[in-house]
Amino acid sequence: MAFISSAGVSTPDAAHDEFAGREQLRASSAEFRKDVIEVTDGVFVAVGYSASNVTLIQGEGGSIIVDTAANPVDAAAIIEAFGDRMVRPVRAIVYTHNHPDHSGGASVFAGNDSPEIHSHQILVDSAAEFGRGQRDGGDAFGTTLPDELFINAGTQLEYGRVTPHTREGFLPPNRTFNGEEETIEIAGVGMQFIHTPGESAENIAVWIPRKGVLLPGDDFYKSYPNLSPLRGLRLRSPEKWIASLEKMIPLNAQYLVQGHMRPILGEDSVRQALTLYRDGIKSVLDQTFAGIKRGMRPDELVQEVKLSPELAQSPYLQEYYGSVAWTVRGIYADYVGWFDGNATNIFPLPPVERARKMLDLAGGADEMLARAREAIEAREFQWAAELADHVLVVDTDNLDAKGLKAKALTELGERQVNATARNYYLTSAQFLLKG
Ligand SMILES: [Zn+2]
Structure with missing residues (x-):
């Protein structure tokens, strides 16, 4: 390449x-990079002050705040950056969705103003993310990486590293709506809240027709979308995400102010961005379905399903945060299930039994690790990690195996364009080296 x-x-x-x-x-x-950007008359977005953006909409006799940053410390810094552009009282706060980086600083914006607090009803009803126990020491956000290893978290610079998303400033919504949409006027600003499930089931887009401003929450950011995250979540429905983008495209917004990164300005640019996003998701979904129907297994599908050259070049579909391959695996698991169709895998050997037999084949753990060392020298880092794993499954404290696997994971991480993969590789390597 x-x-x-x-x-x-x-x-x-x-x-x-x-x-x-x-x-x-x-x-x-x-x-x-930190900036308060004037999107259009009376609409400002603070980028880079927290893990996610905060948007200020100036109304008659007060302000409207869409999303509230990760915690009270970041929220206070954003209020300072808005300066006299944020006129109190804050008349309303709108949560586009429930993620802690968008909802953790509300109390600071609210102050003593008792604002209306809006969201979709699903935000109130939904259970916390299930997640995965961190037994392998990995962290997709790079929270514990030393500064010299951390680049970014894909859609944000320092997710939880400097000012953690404590959620301590969360205020529960007091105005929710059910169903598809709600039209409302707050402080003289006419707005439409549109239920647009995608990155999260409760995501709403905020549409301000008179200003041509669309806030899509996290249904759009400048990366291939994180449909099937590393951090241990169900597949985010590609079909619902596509449908949500198709609700937004015909609005012909002039300004797209998403929850992360810098806004997109100009009607043609906005339409092109949303359309490319829709096409990217649809292409991966269609190719995966077609492959499944031909009997392909997940490990084969991830080699075959690719974005077209035109889509792959788009600045909005670079795999900084989401990954095409993980989307394919997520779709397979969601639509077809855990079983890949190979009868060998109906009741596979327990990992320790398989590893013992592989070590016997190789001539013992020392021989296996010698092969892993050769693999690293040959720059076959994935293979090296797999060889080291055979030893670690049997002997979890083997220092040589830990060191070789850490080296292989570090090399893999340093070649990644995907921030969450990089962070997971490098954090896992640090975890192995620490003990
Ligand atoms: Zn977000």
Whole structure:
């Protein structure tokens, strides 16, 4: 793959190519630089002050705040950055969705103003994310990585690293709606809340027709969407996400102010961004369904399903946060189930039994680790990690195996364009080295 620099110059240098993904990820951090951006008359968005954006809408006799940052500390910094543009009282707070980075600073924005607090009813009703126990020490957000290893978290710079998303400033909604949409006027600003499930089931888009401003919550950000996250969640329905984008495209918004990164300005740009996003998700879904119907297994599908060259070039579909391959696996598991169709895998050997037999085949743990060392020298880092795992399954404290696996994971992480994969690889490596 040729590395395309920010100046658009292709360089054939092989060593450079190897880390092109990492450097692209590093360059994407410019999206999160601190700024208060005037989107249009009376609409301002604070980018880079917290894990997610906060939008200020100036109304008659007060302000409207859409999303509230990750915690009270960030919220206070954003209020300071808004300065006299944020006129009290805050008349209303709107949560686009329930994620802690969007809902943790509400009490600071509310102050003593007793604002209306709006969301979809699903936000109130939904259970907390199930998640996964962290037995392998991985963290997709890089929360515990040292600064020199951390680049960003895909859609934000320092998710939970500097000011954790404590949720201590969350205020429960006092005005919710059910169903598809609600039309409302707050402080003289006419708005429509549109239920648009995607990144989360309760996500709403906020549409301000007279200003041409659309806030899609987390249904759009400048990365391939995180349909099937590493951090241990169900598949986020690609079909619902597509339908939500199809509700937003015909609005012909002039300004798209999403929950992360810098807004998109101009009607053509907004339409193109939302359409590419819709097409990207649809392409992966359609290809995966077609492959499943041909009898392909998940491990085969991830080799086959790709974005078209046109979609793959889009700045909105780079895999900084979500991944095409994980989407494919998530769709398979959701629509077809856990079983890949290979009878060998109906009742597989227990991991320890398989590992013992593999070590016997290799001539023992030392031989297996010698092969892992060779694999690292041959830059076959995935294979090296797999070989080390055979030893670690049998002997969880084997220091040589831990060191080799940590080396392999570090090399894999340093070649990733995907921030959550990078963070998970590097955090797992640190965990192995610490003990
Ligand atoms: Zn978010």
